[in-house]
Amino acid sequence: MGRITLDKVRKAFGDVEVIPPLDLTINDGEFVVFVGPSGCGKSTLLRLIAGLEDVTSGEIRIDGTDATHLSPAKRSLAMVFQSYALYPHMSVRKNIAFPLKMAKLDQAEIDRRVEGAAKVLNLDSYLDRRPGQLSGGQRQRVAIGRAIVREPSAFLFDEPLSNLDAALRVGMRLEISELHKRLATTMIYVTHDQVEAMTMADKIVVLQAGRIEQVGSPLELYRTPRNKFVAGFIGSPKMNFIDGAEAAKHSAHTIGIRPEHLIVTDEGGTWTGKVGVSEHLGSDTFFHVHVEGFPETLTVRAGGEVNLHYGDTIHLTPDAAQIHRFDAEGLRLA
Amino acid sequence: MARAVTTQRKIVFTALAWIIGLAIFFPILWTILTSFKTEATAIADPPVFFNFDWTLENYRVVQERSDYMRYLWNSVALAVGSTLLGIIIAVPAAWSMAFVPAKRTKDILMWMLSTKMLPAVGVLYPIRLILINMGLLDSKTALIFILMMINLPIIIWMLYTYFREIPGEILEAARMDGATLKDEILYVLTPMAIPGIASTVLLNIILAWNEAFWTLTLTTVNAAPLTAFIASYSSPEGLFYAKLSAASTMAIAPILILGWFSQKQLVRGLTFGAVK
Ligand SMILES: Nc1ncnc2c1ncn2[C@@H]1O[C@H](COP(=O)(O)OP(=O)(O)OP(=O)(O)O)[C@@H](O)[C@H]1O
Numbered sequence A: 001m002g003r004i005t006l007d008k009v010r011k012a013f014g015d016v017e018v019i020p021p022l023d024l025t026i027n028d029g030e031f032v033v034f035v036g037p038s039g040c041g042k043s044t045l046l047r048l049i050a051g052l053e054d055v056t057s058g059e060i061r062i063d064g065t066d067a068t069h070l071s072p073a074k075r076s077l078a079m080v081f082q083s084y085a086l087y088p089h090m091s092v093r094k095n096i097a098f099p100l101k102m103a104k105l106d107q108a109e110i111d112r113r114v115e116g117a118a119k120v121l122n123l124d125s126y127l128d129r130r131p132g133q134l135s136g137g138q139r140q141r142v143a144i145g146r147a148i149v150r151e152p153s154a155f156l157f158d159e160p161l162s163n164l165d166a167a168l169r170v171g172m173r174l175e176i177s178e179l180h181k182r183l184a185t186t187m188i189y190v191t192h193d194q195v196e197a198m199t200m201a202d203k204i205v206v207l208q209a210g211r212i213e214q215v216g217s218p219l220e221l222y223r224t225p226r227n228k229f230v231a232g233f234i235g236s237p238k239m240n241f242i243d244g245a246e247a248a249k250h251s252a253h254t255i256g257i258r259p260e261h262l263i264v265t266d267e268g269g270t271w272t273g274k275v276g277v278s279e280h281l282g283s284d285t286f287f288h289v290h291v292e293g294f295p296e297t298l299t300v301r302a303g304g305e306v307n308l309h310y311g312d313t314i315h316l317t318p319d320a321a322q323i324h325r326f327d328a329e330g331l332r333l334a
Numbered sequence B: 001m002a003r004a005v006t007t008q009r010k011i012v013f014t015a016l017a018w019i020i021g022l023a024i025f026f027p028i029l030w031t032i033l034t035s036f037k038t039e040a041t042a043i044a045d046p047p048v049f050f051n052f053d054w055t056l057e058n059y060r061v062v063q064e065r066s067d068y069m070r071y072l073w074n075s076v077a078l079a080v081g082s083t084l085l086g087i088i089i090a091v092p093a094a095w096s097m098a099f100v101p102a103k104r105t106k107d108i109l110m111w112m113l114s115t116k117m118l119p120a121v122g123v124l125y126p127i128r129l130i131l132i133n134m135g136l137l138d139s140k141t142a143l144i145f146i147l148m149m150i151n152l153p154i155i156i157w158m159l160y161t162y163f164r165e166i167p168g169e170i171l172e173a174a175r176m177d178g179a180t181l182k183d184e185i186l187y188v189l190t191p192m193a194i195p196g197i198a199s200t201v202l203l204n205i206i207l208a209w210n211e212a213f214w215t216l217t218l219t220t221v222n223a224a225p226l227t228a229f230i231a232s233y234s235s236p237e238g239l240f241y242a243k244l245s246a247a248s249t250m251a252i253a254p255i256l257i258l259g260w261f262s263q264k265q266l267v268r269g270l271t272f273g274a275v276k
């Protein structure tokens, strides 16, 4: 079980309100990702749930019981830190066994569970090493092992992959998703990488300055962002925003169009522009196009084989069904 | 970027280091040498270095005249007692300052350090009078307490700097893993801080051992440590240089040996954890 409810939870450090009153429900077994720019309060929110920070006001309930003033040790949540936070003076075996030792399990049971976790995470051959003798990926696995042995009601991850290189990150991302499928335990995962958010989450919570901008499935956020902030934050590369006369044609203050929803043609088209910098990724090419009258370049996605060069003239047509309209406050227009 | 250092420069620097080292060590060496001379050779002009008749006479006389073991025991009791008492008080203080700092923590630390800048003699009379009134003059217990207070700022500062090197997230991980405050301190923090605690203990034993102002002014007989033992030989009544040297050598020998065997820990301690 792991249903977590935040009721008007507010956090201030001194006079600075980092999290204004916030409501959120995380259902049992859900994989929830908190995303948002640096400093928006993701870690703070996670630490409030963990009990590592005291809430200024409001209530946190875990499985229906009030946990607001429970110590972290009593919340039966497990956490994986960005820095791994392994115990440097203990072997991998002792690290993984630590929560079980704290729970006063008998030694046979501890051994059984540690062996089990080590097998799942491919750590069998490292059990007698110290954390200092492991690679970053292996340390991350130990941290995850330490979290899973005690079978918590929810896992909390704070940017667990940000210290790993790109290839390892993709691998670990899959492993964590796999783990979630197998354990079906609630997971709350903090990241500022929207690709991680899109690929792993059942539910994404987009935060800005401590406020929830939108909660929804990855596709909901992609298809119907509630405001300009979410529209710009979800999706890579970023959505193009166009103000002024072009937006007025759609009776909006601003329109947004994703790079993948701009169709490139040799002639005709709604807008005509000149190709600027292009980024070739092999499978895709992103062109930055200067359109006359637009203050900013438009990013356009084209196939990997498209052959356009710096300075070429190009014609663009937005997919009419995929135009997002926003009012002067940045809110989505139906 | 590694700077190329020529062999010539290396030789110059090494020689310089040796000269400075020997200059610092010379008074101790001279004291030790003198302790093996007769009183006459000790004041010979020009001074004699090694070619004299080595004698243990001074040590015999010193041992006969005064009870070295009692002074030694007092020194050990004062140094170890005040350090352990200090550690017991300083560990929780440093822990809270390092891991749950408040707005004024830095100020408190600075204020504590500033008390070390006050000349001790400024509070000599108040403290002396208080002790006399309480009947605690020449008492080991009182002196342990006073030495502890004197070194407490340094103990707290040292432990604080060590604890600050321990990432708070590791303690938070322990809390998440179900550790109570006691478990957290016992199984996670203390083992990680052992090197720091050890250097702090060593350095403070040495500081307390060498402390002369309070030990000389607040003791007469019963609580007098080795500092008083040395001082009792520095009276101007006659030719006492060799015996004074023998007494000094006996007083510094234990701490010198301790220091020699714990050099590595001490360097760490003196550099306040800067050297990892
Ligand atoms: N202990 C603290 N005292 C004062 N302010 C704090 C404290 N912890 C965090 N803050 C402030 O709270 C805000 C949110 O911080 P938080 O660490 O939650 O951000 P984040 O979203 O996790 O950012 P990042 O992506 O960089 O990790 C920041 O403005 C930060 O300066």
Ligand SMILES: [Mg+2]
Pocket (backbone or CB within 6 Å): A042, A043, A044
């Ligand atoms: Mg963070």
